[in-house]
Amino acid sequence: xxxxxxxxxxxxxxxxxxxxxxxxxxxxxxxxxxxxxxxxxxxxxxxxxxxxxxxxxxxxxxxxxxxxxxxxxxxxxxxxxxxxxxxxxxxxxxxxxxxxxxxxxxxxxxxxxxxxxxxxxxxxxxxxxxxxxxxxxxxxxxxxxxxxxxxxxxxxxxxxxxxxxxxxxxxxxxxxxxxxxxxxxxxxxxxxxxxxxxxxxxxxxxxxxxxxxxxxxxxxxxxxxxxxxxxxxxxxxxxxxxxxxxxxxxxxxxxxxxxxxxxxxxxxxxxxxxxxxxxxxxxxxxxxxxxxxxxxxxxxxxxxxxxxxxxxxxxxxxxxxxxxxxxxxxxxxxxxxxxxxxxxxxxxxxxxxxxxxxxxxxxxxxxxxxxxxxxxxxxxxxxxxxxxxxxxxxxxxxxxxxxxxxxxxxxxxxxxxxxxxxxxxxxxxxxxxxxxxxxxxxxxxxxxxxxxxxxxxxxxxxxxxxxxxxxxxxxxxxxxxxxxxxxxxxxxxxxxxxxxxxxxxxxxxxxxxxxxxxxxxxxxxxxxxxxxxxxxxxxxxxxxxxxxxxxxxxxxxxxxxxxxxx
Amino acid sequence: xxxxxxxxxxxxxxxxxxxxxxxxxxxxxxxxxxxxxxxxxxxxxxxxxxxxxxxxxxxxxxxxxxxxxxxxxxxxxxxxxxxxxxxxxxxxxxxxxxx
Ligand SMILES: Cc1ncc(C[n+]2csc(CCOP(=O)(O)OP(=O)(O)O)c2C)c(N)n1
Numbered sequence: 001x002x003x004x005x006x007x008x009x010x011x012x013x014x015x016x017x018x019x020x021x022x023x024x025x026x027x028x029x030x031x032x033x034x035x036x037x038x039x040x041x042x043x044x045x046x047x048x049x050x051x052x053x054x055x056x057x058x059x060x061x062x063x064x065x066x067x068x069x070x071x072x073x074x075x076x077x078x079x080x081x082x083x084x085x086x087x088x089x090x091x092x093x094x095x096x097x098x099x100x101x102x103x104x105x106x107x108x109x110x111x112x113x114x115x116x117x118x119x120x121x122x123x124x125x126x127x128x129x130x131x132x133x134x135x136x137x138x139x140x141x142x143x144x145x146x147x148x149x150x151x152x153x154x155x156x157x158x159x160x161x162x163x164x165x166x167x168x169x170x171x172x173x174x175x176x177x178x179x180x181x182x183x184x185x186x187x188x189x190x191x192x193x194x195x196x197x198x199x200x201x202x203x204x205x206x207x208x209x210x211x212x213x214x215x216x217x218x219x220x221x222x223x224x225x226x227x228x229x230x231x232x233x234x235x236x237x238x239x240x241x242x243x244x245x246x247x248x249x250x251x252x253x254x255x256x257x258x259x260x261x262x263x264x265x266x267x268x269x270x271x272x273x274x275x276x277x278x279x280x281x282x283x284x285x286x287x288x289x290x291x292x293x294x295x296x297x298x299x300x301x302x303x304x305x306x307x308x309x310x311x312x313x314x315x316x317x318x319x320x321x322x323x324x325x326x327x328x329x330x331x332x333x334x335x336x337x338x339x340x341x342x343x344x345x346x347x348x349x350x351x352x353x354x355x356x357x358x359x360x361x362x363x364x365x366x367x368x369x370x371x372x373x374x375x376x377x378x379x380x381x382x383x384x385x386x387x388x389x390x391x392x393x394x395x396x397x398x399x400x401x402x403x404x405x406x407x408x409x410x411x412x413x414x415x416x417x418x419x420x421x422x423x424x425x426x427x428x429x430x431x432x433x434x435x436x437x438x439x440x441x442x443x444x445x446x447x448x449x450x451x452x453x454x455x456x457x458x459x460x461x462x463x464x465x466x467x468x469x470x471x472x473x474x475x476x477x478x479x480x481x482x483x484x485x486x487x488x489x490x491x492x493x494x495x496x497x498x499x500x501x502x503x504x505x506x507x508x509x510x511x512x513x514x515x516x517x518x519x520x521x522x523x524x525x526x527x528x529x530x531x532x533x534x535x536x537x538x539x540x541x542x543x544x545x546x547x548x549x550x551x552x553x554x555x556x557x558x559x560x561x562x563x564x565x566x
Numbered sequence: 567x568x569x570x571x572x573x574x575x576x577x578x579x580x581x582x583x584x585x586x587x588x589x590x591x592x593x594x595x596x597x598x599x600x601x602x603x604x605x606x607x608x609x610x611x612x613x614x615x616x617x618x619x620x621x622x623x624x625x626x627x628x629x630x631x632x633x634x635x636x637x638x639x640x641x642x643x644x645x646x647x648x649x650x651x652x653x654x655x656x657x658x659x660x661x662x663x664x665x
Contacts, residue, residue, distance in 0.1 A: 116589055116590045117590060117593060120590065120593060120594050120597045121597055121601060124645070125644075125645040125646075126590070127588075127589070128589040128590070130589060145645060295643070296639055296642075296643075297636075297639040297640050297642075297643050299639075300633070300635070300636070301636060
């Protein structure tokens with residue numbers, strides 16, 4: 001068996017059924033081996049960035065390993081944004097690239113790049129396979145590493161001669177993952193019982209730890225008022241009575257207020273990102289912190305925790321649920337206070353029911369949320385539309401909301417939706433894009449067509465880079481700079497050129513029909529939604545400002561909104 | 567984060583680190599030191615083979631104003647790092663530029 005065949009063997013052994021890739025010179029032995037393989041479906045994207053982001057979307061939607069493959073040189077460099085995206089959001093991913101033959105490494109050979117050196121900062125780990133016989137062991141280790149602890153991308157760079165070398169078959173060891181017991185939670189329970197205003201703060205770590213169900217049980221049983229980060233959206237479920245919504249720069253007033261007032265912050269599976277916390281020294285000023293995570297390096301990184309607990313989240317939630325089921329928390333006044341904020345301080349953009357009125361972002365997303373079936377997966381791009389989805393779409397599970405949180409990668413949504421659709425063939429998958437973001441990976445329309453994926457594409461077209469325009473308006477004296485996209489292509493014609501039907505809507509009375517039409521269509525379809533150029537996402541905290549100082553529409557023109565910290 | 571501007575007053579720490587000797591091992595280590603806000607002032611590396619595995623022993627003197635425990639936990643997170651020992655708390659400030 002040669003090295004390339006060993007890779008496919010490892011895929012079989014680990015039940016990897018779908019991989020996203022693009023061929024080229026140094027990876028050709030693997031593509032040759034794929035010809036004879038019937039178990040692995042190789043999805044040919046149209047750009048390596050599309051491969052990496054599709055693998056990322058596949059992994060996010062399915063809780064399985066995402067795999068992407070590319071050739072050396074430009075193939076590898078094109079992967080980088082997608083791999084960095086997975087790294088920042090701790091997505092389990094295996095990246096395989098061909099490299100020039102071992103004897104040519106370091107000679108500036110054709111399509112040679114120092115992949116290992118170039119990617120050190122964006123991987124959980126990486127390997128250059130220097131001896132052919134090491135390949136099987138490296139494959140096993142890499143796949144395990146990508147998916148355990150805090151997950152992340154692991155990159156294996158394989159010289160062409162290694163792919164071609166005969167390597168003895170190695171009996172594969174069954175992977176046994178031991179269940180870890182919960183750490184001692186006595187002090188955490190005592191702190192929670194002593195607190196008068198405890199607040200549950202959860203992030204993307206809940207689903208990364210496969211702890212969605214046990215989290216929800218704990219959240220319901222403890223009835224703690226709760227806030228979520230962008231990546232924690234969906235953790236509490238859409239019927240939770242205690243969820244105050246997303247906190248942070250575009251968070252709800254209710255969530256930011258609760259953080260401001262709480263006396264104990266129970267942070268679970270979150271890394272206290274600056275978009276969530278705002279200015280750190282104004283963040284949760286009255287609160288002690290319990291920080292629970294899988295990654296010890298997150299403790300005390302940005303905020304000192306009174307108690308830092310590392311461990312398996314499922315085991316931890318089991319113990320906490322038991323404790324609060326036996327003796328519930330006595331925090332009814334605090335719960336009532338939070339309920340009041342929840343009623344008055346949620347996301348509140350008004351719907352304009354006037355039939356001929358232009359479509360607004362929040363109203364459109366709210367309507368989409370009502371109409372789309374349960375379990376719909378929404379893959380967002382980056383910008384204002386991403387924030388409207390976060391604010392107004394009611395998610396019932398964190399894996400239904402695919403969003404580029406850490407890196408904020410425009411162009412994420414379309415390939416991520418492709419990956420999600422491969423992971424869930426029967427589920428409705430919708431990409432909500434801005435007109436700017438859509439153009440970043442529009443070549444993947446060809447992938448949708450080729451595999452006849454029934455994806456729904458929504459472009460919220462404000463003819464500009466809306467999020468940048470908004471910040472220029474609010475924090476740079478309305479000095480617009482390089483945000484104009486009024487020469488966008490005709491998106492309907494563009495979709496049709498890829499043999500994807502499309503329609504355009506621009507008035508409120510067309511919204512329902514537009515959404516219903518694309519959802520009912522048996523195949524891929526694009527909805528081009530024209531929205532006003534000047535619309536902003538409210539509320540907003542100025543970058544570097546404190547979450548206490550949220551700006552809403554009424555204050556948009558006031559002088560003190562000028563940006564102080566970039 | 568600039569450690570460059572006030573080298574005289576920047577806290578200095580000694581760290582020893584044992585890691586598997588594989589491709590880009592040292593670059594990986596140095597990258598983490600840099601991105602987490604520290605500057606390498608001194609570095610000594612030795613290799614040793616035990617049970618057919620080659621290890622690197624690295625003695626580092628680093629300067630930086632961020633809490634060094636943060637650097638330690640980030641280094642410990644590296645897959646090929648077996649051990650990180652923080653030898654002392656802050657040493658006397660470095661004199662002049664040594665890196
Ligand atoms: C690859 C990339 N380049 C630049 C940015 C900076 N950026 C953040 S939001 C944004 C505008 C996005 O415009 P669009 O996709 O049209 O969405 P809108 O904000 O208008 O909803 C830009 C340029 C980014 N996040 N990613």
